[in-house]
Each structure stands twice: as C-alpha cells, then as structure tokens.
Amino acid sequence: MNPLRTWNFTACCLSNLLFYTAIYVLVPVLPLYLVDEFHAETSVAGLILSLFAFAGMFIRPFSGFLVDTFRRRPLYLLCYFLFTAHFAGYLLASTLLVLGMLRALQGLIFSIATTSATTVVIDLLSPQQQGRGIGIFGVTTSAGILFGPVTGLKVLELYSFQEVFAVALAISSVALLLGATIRMEGQSQNCGNVCLPARRTAVKFNFRNIILVRGLPLAVCVILVMFLYGAIIHYLTLFVRERGITAEPGWFFVLLSLGLIFGRLAGGWLVDSGHLMLPVIAGKLLMIAAVFLLWADIFYASAGLLGFGYGIIFPAYQTMFIRLSCREQRGIAVSTYRTATDFGTGFAILCGGVIAQFFSFFSVFLTGAVLVLLSLLLFASFSHPAD
Numbered sequence: 099m100n101p102l103r104t105w106n107f108t109a110c111c112l113s114n115l116l117f118y119t120a121i122y123v124l125v126p127v128l129p130l131y132l133v134d135e136f137h138a139e140t141s142v143a144g145l146i147l148s149l150f151a152f153a154g155m156f157i158r159p160f161s162g163f164l165v166d167t168f169r170r171r172p173l174y175l176l177c178y179f180l181f182t183a184h185f186a187g188y189l190l191a192s193t194l195l196v197l198g199m200l201r202a203l204q205g206l207i208f209s210i211a212t213t214s215a216t217t218v219v220i221d222l223l224s225p226q227q228q229g230r231g232i233g234i235f236g237v238t239t240s241a242g243i244l245f246g247p248v249t250g251l252k253v254l255e256l257y258s259f260q261e262v263f264a265v266a267l268a269i270s271s272v273a274l275l276l277g278a279t280i281r282m283e284g285q286s287q288n289c290g291n292v293c294l295p296a297r298r299t300a301v302k303f304n305f306r307n308i309i310l311v312r313g314l315p316l317a318v319c320v321i322l323v324m325f326l327y328g329a330i331i332h333y334l335t336l337f338v339r340e341r342g343i344t345a346e347p348g349w350f351f352v353l354l355s356l357g358l359i360f361g362r363l364a365g366g367w368l369v370d371s372g373h374l375m376l377p378v379i380a381g382k383l384l385m386i387a388a389v390f391l392l393w394a395d396i397f398y399a400s401a402g403l404l405g406f407g408y409g410i411i412f413p414a415y416q417t418m419f420i421r422l423s424c425r426e427q428r429g430i431a432v433s434t435y436r437t438a439t440d441f442g443t444g445f446a447i448l449c450g451g452v453i454a455q456f457f458s459f460f461s462v463f464l465t466g467a468v469l470v471l472l473s474l475l476l477f478a479s480f481s482h483p484a485d
Contacts, residue, residue, distance in 0.1 A: 102223075102231060109280045110219050111238045116273035117178070117215075118242025120185065121208070123250035123266040126335045126347060131259050133336070136194055140336070144451020146198045147332055151444025153205035158437035159309050159430075161213040166430060170218050171280065177211035178274045185267035189260060209440065213433045218280070220420065220432070233366020233413045237359050240409065243331075244355025248348045251335075310434040312422045315480055317438035320415055322473035324442025326385060326466025327408055329450045330354075331443075337459035345397040353401035361409015368410065369417045375477075381411035382474040389467040393460060 132143040164173060184204040191197045216235070223231040253262045335347050365377045384407030391400035416435055423431035450462040 102234065104222070106280050107219070107222050107231070109276050110215065110222065111235055113178075113273045113276040113280075114215060114235060115238040115241050115245075116269050116276065117181075117211070118239045119246040119249065120182075120242075120266045120270035120273065122243050122246025122351075123253075123262060123269065124188075124246075125250070125331055126247045126351065127250045127254055127259065127262050129332060129336055130254070132194075132197075135259065136197075138194065140455045141451045142194070144447050144449075144454075146194060146201060147451075148444045148448035149198050149202040150205035150208070151328070151440050151447060153202040154209035155437055155440035155444055157206045158209040158213065158433050158440055161210040161433045161436075163430065163433075164210060165214050165217050165433070170214055170221070174211065174214040174218055174280075175274070175277055177207050177214060178270075178277050181207045181211050182267065182270040182274050185263060185270055188263040188266075209433075209436065213436055215277075216416075216432045216436075230366045230370050232416055233362045233369070236362040236366075236409075236412055236416075240355050240358030240362055240405070243358060244352055247351035251348045309437075310419060310423055310431045313419050313431065313434050315476075316415065316418055316422075317434060319473045319477045320435065320438035321442040321445070322469045322476070323382060323385070323411070324439050325446040325469045326389070326404075326463065328443030328446030329462045329466045330404065332447050333450055333454065333459050333462060336454070337463070340454075340459050341395075343395065343397060350397060350401045353398050354405040357402040357405020357407075358409040359405075361406040361411075362413055363409075364406075365410035365413040369413050374414050374418060377410040377414040378477055379474065381407040381409075381414075382470050382477075383407075385470050386467050389463050392463060 128147060129143055132138040132146060133140070138146070181204060184200055184207065187200045188197075191200055219231065219235050249265065250262050253265050334350060337343075338345070338347050361381070365381075368377045384403050388400045388404035388407060391403060416432075419431040419435040446462075446466065449465075450459075453462045453465060
C-alpha cells in the first residue's frame with residue numbers, strides 16, 4: 099500500500115497539525131501577555147520568549163541521539179504528553195520567573211517531540227516518496243501556523259488570556275490522542291528502523307552522534323535564514339501596534355500560512371523532481387522582496403510572499419540533511435537541521451527585543467533580510483553538498 103495513504107501517515111499529519119496549532123495559539127498572544135499583563139519591556143519580553151527556542155536548541159542535538167537509540171514511538175508519545183501538560187502551567191503562572199521556566203521546559207520537550215515525530219514520518223515513507231511525504235507533513239505544520247494565531251487572537255478578543263491557554267491545552271490533548279493511534283509494526287525494511295528491538299546495541303556517545311558534521315555548512319545557512327522568520331512570527335503584533343497599521347494581524351498569519359502550504363507542496367515536488375538549489379535560491383529572494391513590501395505597507399502581499407518563500411526552502415533543506423546521512427543517522431540529521439532552525443529563531447527573538455527597544459521593530463525585520471541575503475551568498479558559494 100502507498101505509505102502516503104495509510105492511517106499511520108494520516109494520523110502523524112493530523113497530530114502534527116494540532117500540535118503546531120496549539121503552539122501557535124500562543125505565539126502572537128504571549129508578547130501581548132508579557133507587555134500588557136506583566137508590563138515587561140520589549141527586551142525582557144524577548145528574553146523570556148527566546149527561552150523556548152534556546153532551551154530547544156540546547157537539547158536538540160541530544161534528541162537525535164535519543165531518537166536513534168530508543169524506541170521512537172514511546173519516546174514520541176511521552177514527549178507529546180509532557181508538552182501538553184505544560185499548557186496547564188500557563189494557567190497557573192503568576193510571575194515572569196515561573197513563565198520563563200515554563201517556556202524553557204516546554205522548549206526542551208518540544209525539540210525531542212518534533213525530532214521524534216519527523217523521524218517517525220520518515221520511517222513510514224519509502225525513499226522515493228520522502229520529498230513529497232516531508233512536503234505534505236510540513237504542510238500540516240504550516241496549517242498549524244494558519245489556524246493557531248487566528249484562533250489565539252480571536253479567543254483573546256472574545257475572552258481573556260486564560261481562555262487562550264485553556265484552548266491551547268485542549269488542542270494539544272487531541273494531538274496526543276491521535277498520536278497514540280499510530281502503529282509502527284510491520285513496516286518494510288526500506289522505510290527505516292521502525293520496528294526497533296526492546297534493547298538496541300549500545301551506541302558510543304560522542305560529538306558525531308549528536309551532530310551531523312557533514313551538514314554543518316548547511317546549518318549555518320539555515321541559522322541565518324531563520325532570523326527573519328523568528329522575528330516576524332513573534333513580533334508582528336507589536337510591529338502592527340508600533341506602526342499604527344489598521345490591517346488585522348490574524349489575516350497576516352493566515353496568508354503567511356497559505357503561502358507556506360503552497361510553498362511546501364511546490365518545494366516537495368521540486369525536490370522529488372531532482373531540484374535542490376532552485377527552491378532555496380528562489381525562496382530566499384522572495385523573502386527579501388517580502389520585507390520591502392512590508393516596508394511599503396503592502397501588508398498582506400508581504401505575508402503571502404514570505405510564506406511561499408519559506409515554504410519552498412523547508413523541504414529542500416530537510417532533504418539535503420537526510421541525504422547527507424545514512425539510515426541509522428536519520429534522527430541526528432533531523433536534529434541537526436532543527437537545531438539550526440531553533441538557534442536562528444531564538445537568536446531573532448532575543449536580539450529582536452533589544453533592537454526594537456533602541457530602534458524599531460521594522461529594523462529587526464530589515465536585519466533579518468540582510469541575514470537572508472548573506473545566507474543566499476553562502477549557500478551559492480559552498481553550502482550545497484547534497485545537490
């Protein structure tokens with residue numbers, strides 16, 4: 099049977115959709131929560147928001163080692179359970195310190211959960227379908243980015259911050275239940291190590307077992323390009339308030355997500371057609387153009403262009419990391435890729451708050467565009483060994 103048409107793959111995608119929806123319910127709301135409820139300065143808000151990404155970046159290399167060492171499905175479900183439980187903590191957090199600790203702990207669990215989920219999906223796919231399968235799976239992430247912010251902002255508009263946290267908890271709980279229906283038994287050998295024994299051969303723990311060394315040049319490019327993404331996702335609502343823009347931020351996220359969805363589908367098709375450099379170069383040029391549209395207050399067009407640009411590069415970059423690894427290193431390859439995305443995003447959130455405090459939020463976005471250009475130049479010169 100075509101792996102893309104099985105319940106296991108469908109359940110992975112649906113669970114991932116709700117998982118990211120729950121995360122992104124909070125993304126546009128938390129900056130407002132910190133500023134309005136705790137009266138935090140933008141630099142302090144940026145520090146707290148960045149804890150999620152930096153904590154995830156810290157554990158991410160080890161998450162690949164864990165995924166390649168232990169049974170993937172139990173690890174996947176345990177992380178989903180712990181991640182869901184942390185949403186209840188937001189309902190009880192009463193200080194910035196507690197909120198910061200929650201963000202850090204949830205970031206740690208998020209990194210292992212996403213690495214294990216991605217590796218489970220890759221194991222379910224044949225090598226010939228990895229580009230398309232990763233693209234489809236990535237679409238569910240983009241759909242989560244679509245539904246999450248709109249849901250969070252709408253609930254906040256109608257109710258309060260507490261109801262936003264409760265909705266995120268409920269959505270994540272359903273994601274956990276869907277994930278529990280996934281079965282890994284009986285997969286063919288060419289789909290990866292899915293039927294793992296109770297005890298696996300001991301793996302020596304060293305640097306090469308937590309980082310895909312061959313992928314480090316690509317990782318640098320990913321770090322640079324993710325600065326802009328992290329900045330816009332986390333600071334858009336404050337940028338709109340600063341700039342006095344009357345457009346609805348929720349619709350920006352909708353169009354950004356639609357761009358991501360169509361971009362991921364196009365990127366997956368290009369990868370399966372043998373193109374890896376084309377989507378990366380084109381995507382980065384679109385991102386730079388999107389920032390200038392935002393400067394010109396062409397708000398919604400900027401969102402769609404930015405989303406499509408990121409959408410087409412994600413499957414290409416992820417496929418490059420996978421092709422640079424052997425089957426036993428898939429978890430390490432995925433974790434290296436995601437470590438780079440975490441670092442780029444976290445760096446954007448942390449530095450963005452400081453830059454905005456002294457200059458403006460658009461200055462943060464402009465910095466991101468410059469780093470995208472630098473990433474493009476680096477990629478074109480040396481960082482495409484998998485093409």
